[in-house]
Amino acid sequence: xxxxxxxxxxxxxxxxxxxxxxxxxxxxxxxxxxxxxxxxxxxxxxxxxxxxxxxxxxxxxxxxxxxxxxxxxxxxxxxxxxxxxxxxxxxxxxxxxxxxxxxxxxxxxxxxxxxxxxxxxxxxxxxxxxxxxxxxxxxxxxxxxxxxxxxxxxxxxxxxxxxxxxxxxxxxx
Amino acid sequence: xxxxxxxxxxxxxxxxxxxxxxxxxxxxxxxxxxxxxxxxxxxxxxxxxxxxxxxxxxxxxxxxxxxxxxxxxxxxxxxxxxxxxxxxxxxxxxxxxxxxxxxxxxxxxxxxxxxxxxxxxxxxxxxxxxxxxxxxxxxxxxxxxxxxxxxxxxxxxxxxxxxxxxxxxxxxxxxxxxxxxxxxxxxxxxxxxxxxxxxxxxxxxxxxxxxxxxxxxxxxxxxxxxxxxxxxxxxxxxxxxxxxxxxxxxxxxxxxxxxxxxxxxxxxxxxxxxxxxxxxxxxxxxxxxx
Numbered sequence: 001x002x003x004x005x006x007x008x009x010x011x012x013x014x015x016x017x018x019x020x021x022x023x024x025x026x027x028x029x030x031x032x033x034x035x036x037x038x039x040x041x042x043x044x045x046x047x048x049x050x051x052x053x054x055x056x057x058x059x060x061x062x063x064x065x066x067x068x069x070x071x072x073x074x075x076x077x078x079x080x081x082x083x084x085x086x087x088x089x090x091x092x093x094x095x096x097x098x099x100x101x102x103x104x105x106x107x108x109x110x111x112x113x114x115x116x117x118x119x120x121x122x123x124x125x126x127x128x129x130x131x132x133x134x135x136x137x138x139x140x141x142x143x144x145x146x147x148x149x150x151x152x153x154x155x156x157x158x159x160x161x162x163x164x165x166x167x168x169x170x171x172x173x
Numbered sequence: 174x175x176x177x178x179x180x181x182x183x184x185x186x187x188x189x190x191x192x193x194x195x196x197x198x199x200x201x202x203x204x205x206x207x208x209x210x211x212x213x214x215x216x217x218x219x220x221x222x223x224x225x226x227x228x229x230x231x232x233x234x235x236x237x238x239x240x241x242x243x244x245x246x247x248x249x250x251x252x253x254x255x256x257x258x259x260x261x262x263x264x265x266x267x268x269x270x271x272x273x274x275x276x277x278x279x280x281x282x283x284x285x286x287x288x289x290x291x292x293x294x295x296x297x298x299x300x301x302x303x304x305x306x307x308x309x310x311x312x313x314x315x316x317x318x319x320x321x322x323x324x325x326x327x328x329x330x331x332x333x334x335x336x337x338x339x340x341x342x343x344x345x346x347x348x349x350x351x352x353x354x355x356x357x358x359x360x361x362x363x364x365x366x367x368x369x370x371x372x373x374x375x376x377x378x379x380x381x382x383x384x385x386x387x388x389x390x391x392x393x394x395x396x397x398x399x400x401x402x403x404x405x406x407x408x409x410x411x412x413x414x415x416x417x418x419x420x421x422x423x424x425x426x427x428x429x430x431x432x433x434x435x436x437x438x439x440x441x442x443x444x445x446x447x448x449x450x451x452x453x454x455x456x457x458x459x460x461x462x463x
Contacts, residue, residue: 003189005182005197005222026181026223029214048174049211056277062251063277068210070203072181073225121277145362146275 009072015040016084024071031055033071034081042082044116046148053147056117057081063124082116085123098171099123102164103157110151117147122161126168135165176213183225187232187311187338190224194336195313197222202338204246207274207282208290232340237262241304241345246286246338250279262346263304264457265371268355269296275363289339291324291331294365294391296355297342298325302396303371303388304344312337325395350383351375352457354450357390358442360433366390367434368442374454380410382455385418387447392428392439399425401447410459419448 010023015038022037031048034040034057046052048067055066058080085097099122102108109115125143129135140161144154180197184190194200201220203209204227212218226232226246233247237258244253250270253259260267273279273287273296287295288308298321301308307320313336326332333339347353357369369390377383385401404418428439 003182003184003193005180005193007178007180009181025178027176027178027213029175029210032175049214050207050278053275053277062280064281065207065277067214068207068278068281070181070206070210070223070225072183073203073206073227125276141362142276146277 006072009075011071011075013074013076014078016080022071026070026072028071029067030057030059030069030071030074030079031066034066034079037071040081040083042116044113046113046117051148052114052117053121054114054117056121056147058120058124061124063121080120082119085119097123098167099126099160099164102160102167106156106160106163108152108156108160114147114149114151118144118149118157121147122164126161126165131165131168131171134169135162174214174216176210177216177219179213179220180222181225182222183228185228185230187229187340190226190229190338191311191313191336193222193224194338197224200224200335202226202289204286204289205249205282206286207278208287208292208295226338235259239346241306241343242266243341243343244284245341246283248284250274250282250284250287251276253284254279263344264347265300265304265353265355265373266344268353269300269371272296272355272357272366272369278363285339285342288324288342289331289333291326291329291395293328293394293396296357296366296369296371296390298396299369299371299388299390300355301342301344302398303373303386304347305398306342306344308339309341309343310337311340316340318343321396328394347373348375350377350458352454352459354454354457356446356450358446368392368428368439368446370443370446370450372447372450372454374410374451374458376410376455376458380459382406382408382410382413385451387422387450389426389428389443389446392426392443394429401425401451410455413451413455415448415451415455418451419444422447 044054046054050068057066086094089095182193199221203223203225232245236243242259254270355371357366372387375384382405401418404421405413423444430436
């Protein structure tokens with residue numbers, strides 16, 4: 001047979017801008033590859049069947065559930081996790097992403113377990129929209145609707161989305 | 174939980190995929206994986222081999238023609254949702270995909286994959302039925318077309334052989350003087366529908382109701398299309414008794430009860446959603462000028 005059928009593969013991918021490599025069994029979920037093989041434990045694993053959204057990461061810029069993607073499938077892809085949201089400040093430190101800043105400002109987390117998934121999803125969603133436009137309630141609901149939070153009741157998370165959108169609008173202006 | 178061990182192949186063409194599917198007993202096709210991977214993680218399925226289509230070129234196109242929309246096997250729900258040409262020819266596509274799970278799932282999940290998965294809670298199986306669509310299937314015996322009636326056998330079960338790849342789905346265009354709507358009731362935003370309804374209303378040249386069809390989500394074991402024309406046939410579109418069509422629909426469906434909703438409640442929702450969606454679809458059929 002011309003096609004290779006493997007129980008194990010070496011996967012090369014760019015994670016948060018850094019080239020990484022791991023040899024993983026075919027069944028390794030991307031969420032587990034990030035946490036166990038690459039040591040990036042910022043990505044949290046909640047339900048492990050695509051319902052809770054805690055494990056959301058960006059694959060080639062788009063939010064996906066990392067528990068619903070196999071590591072072998074992202075060979076060659078670019079992955080952004082919550083660890084990659086903050087930016088270097090060129091003075092040896094880091095500047096939080098406006099969404100991270102807004103979560104702190106608005107007290108949008110309590111236990112923090114779901115937070116990485118929210119941050120990644122909301123950051124990508126806000127970056128994909130026209131920052132100059134005022135964000136609508138329907139957009140806010142869409143941005144948070146795919147992630148479960150059992151602590152906050154969502155009110156402060158939605159407040160943080162609006163806060164971050166306003167910050168990004170002022171930044172764009 | 175974690176999936177049971179399996180072997181993995183990522184062929185670069187459909188014939189290569191078929192070769193692996195034929196050689197590996199218990200092999201399964203992987204496209205978006207948004208339904209398959211949960212089944213693997215919950216150990217409800219344990220294929221020996223996954224044949225990943227994602228690196229097969231040419232399967233990610235949406236072809237829009239006057240007669241309908243052909244959706245390739247790797248077109249994601251998000252891609253179809255955003256496709257304006259497809260929405261012009263068959264508006265039901267975008268209206269239904271907007272109800273498929275959450276954005277992060279739609280970025281990965283494929284429309285054709287959800288049809289091949291044949292989940293009675295899936296939106297796109299019902300849309301394929303309601304539009305009178307078909308799928309193109311490649312297998313060792315060549316390439317053929319399978320109409321929706323011959324495709325769905327039961328929950329998560331199609332008539333296709335194991336060594337087959339659904340390469341595209343074809344959704345016929347919305348007929349002239351027609352309108353369509355899709356709506357769902359779900360326990361949470363983006364969750365599986367407790368009940369969903371897609372409808373098509375077609376008027377005659379005198380703006381009287383000529384045909385009314387409906388298909389439901391999470392109702393019955395396989396997608397069905399119900400003809401509701403009798404309840405409203407010949408009525409001027411402004412005066413049509415959509416509640417009567419809803420009442421007729423309730424007598425035609427055979428929903429099951431489960432943890433989330435009793436059969437009676439689902440039947441009630443069928444009536445409510447039918448009446449509601451038909452009224453909206455009629456406005457569209459009449460040219461948006463009711």
